Amino acid sequence: MSESRNVTIRVPVLARVEGEGALDLAIEQGDIKELRLRIFEPPRFFEKFLEGRHYAEVPDFVARICGICPVAYQVTAAQALEALFDLDIGPWARAMRRVFYCGEWIQSHSLHIHLLAAPDFFGCGNAIELARIAPEEVRRGLRLQALGNELMELFGARSVHPVGVRVGGFHAAPSPERIHAMRERLAAALPEAEALVRWTAGIALPPDAQDFVSVAMRDPVDYAIEHGGIAASDGLLIDAAAYPEHFVERHEPHSTALFSSYRGAPYLVGPLARLNLNRDRLPDDVQALLAEVGFALPSGNVFHSMLARAVEILLALREALRLFADYRVPAAPWVAAKPRAGVAVGCTEAPRGLLWHRYEIDADGLVRSARIVPPTAQNQARIEEDLRLSLLNFGLDHADDALRLHCEKVIRNYDPCISCATHFLRLNVSR
C-alpha cells in the first residue's frame, strides 16, 4: 500500500474542447491535496460582440459559439427574443424547432458515445481501436450521427452553424417530399437506437454512486427539450427568468470559464440530470425498455450518462417522427417581429445540459447587453467534485496511468465542450 505515496499528475492539455483545459492532481499521504480542472482558453467575448447588434442577427451569431450544438444556441436566443416581443410563432414553427433540436441531440449524442466515451470502457485508446473490436456498433453510431446531421440540414441548410432559424420561425419550410423521405429514414433508425440502448446498457461501468443535485428543464407534458421550466431534484421549479435568483456564477483563479453553484454547491446538468428529473415524461414503451435493461432512475452514477444519451437518441427519433406525422407546408414559415425594449430571457436543453440566455434589448431592437450560461460551465464545479469522489471510490493507490485514465474517463463522461479534446491528454508525473 502507499499511504505515504505522493503523486502529482498534471495533464497540461485537456485539448480541443470548446475551451482549453488541463487537470492538476496532487496526492499526498494518501489524500487528495489538489484537484483542479483548469480552463485556460482565452475568453471568447461573444457576449460583448453581441452588444450593439440588431436582434435579427443574434440567432446566426450565437450559432457560431459551438460547432456541435449550434441549434441549442440559435433556438434559445430566438425563443428568448420572441417571448420579449410577444410573438406567437405558431404550431408549425414550434413543432419544427423541436424536430430541429432533436437532430442536434441525435448527432451530438451519437458522436459522444461512439467517438469519445465508449472507447474508455473497452480498453481502447480511441474510436479507431474500438472500431476494430466493435465495427458494427461503430458503424451504427456513425449512421445515427449522420441521420442527426441530415435532420439539422433539413431545416438549417447545413449541420455545422446552420442558418435556418430566424426570430419568428424559420427562413424556409422543407417540402413534404423531403419530410416524407426523412420520416422513412427515422423510422428505419428506431430499431438501431433501441439496439444502441441495449448495447450501452450492457457496458460494464465503475460502481460510483454519488450524491448530487440534478438540474434540468421540466415540462408538464413533454420531455423537456426546447420548452419547460427549470427544475432541480430537490423540488425547485422556476421560470427561466428566475434562474439568476437561484444559480450563481463565480470566477475561480484557475479557470476562464465561470463556475456555477446552486445553494452553494455544485450541481449536474445534462442527459442524466434530465432523465433523473423527467423519467415520467418518457413514452411508456421507452420506460419499459429502461426497466428491461435495468436502468434504474434516478441514478447517482454519472457514468450512466452514456446510457442516458442513448435513451435520448431513441426519444429524439420518436419525437421527430411524431411531429412529422401530419406535416404540411405552412402559409409562411415565420411571422414578422416588432421589437420592443426589455429583457429577453430563455433556456433550452442543449445536448450537454441547460443553456440559459438573457438579452437586454433597446427600442430599436439592438442588443444592449447579453449573458449566456452554457451547460459545461455549469458542470465545471460538479466535474471537480466528481473527480474527487470518484478517485476516492476508485482508490488512490492505483498506478499513475490508471489514475490518469480514470480522471479522463470521468471528465469525458460529461461530454464537456471544454474537453472535446478527450483522448488527447498528455501527462507529466513528478514525485
Next chain:
Amino acid sequence: MRVRVIGIGSPSGDDQAGWRVVDALTARGLGGPHEILLEKLDRPGAALIERFADADCVILVDAVCSGDAPGHIHHLRESEWAHGRGSLSSHGFGVFDALALARALQALPPRLEVYGIEIASLEPGALPDAAVCAAVEQLADQLAGLLQRGLRDRQAWAQSGNSSRRSRKTN
C-alpha cells in the same frame, strides 16, 4: 461507376485549394448527378466516411502543410496517412482520422486517391497564393485527364491505379 471528387477547405487564403480544384473541374465540364460527383466540404469529420458508401472511386483533395514549397502537389499513399494528432476529439477529427476510422471499419472505397496541395497562408478572406492557384490548375488538369480516361474505359480504370490504397477490400 460512380466517382466522387471531394475538395476540403475553407474560405481562408490558401486553404481554398481543395475547393478551387473542384471549381476548376466544374469549369472543365466535369461533374454531374450520375457518374462524377463534385463536392466541396468544410471539416467533414467522421461524416466523410458515409460519402464512401456509394462510390467506386473517391478522390480527396485537401490543403497540407509539410514544409515543402507552397503549391507542391502531394499524392499520398496509404502508408503516408499520418494519423492526425491521435486525439480524435469531436473538434479535431481530421481527414486522416476519418480515413483511419474508415479503414478500421473496412469502409474505404474500392479506389481512393488522396491529393494534398502544399499551402502557406491561412489569411481569412485573402486570395490563395499564386503558386497555390497554379497547383490547383495543374492538379485539375491531371484529374480531368484521369476522369476522362476513366469514362472511356470504366472497368479497367476502376481496377487499376489505386495509388492511395494497396488493394481492394473484398469483405
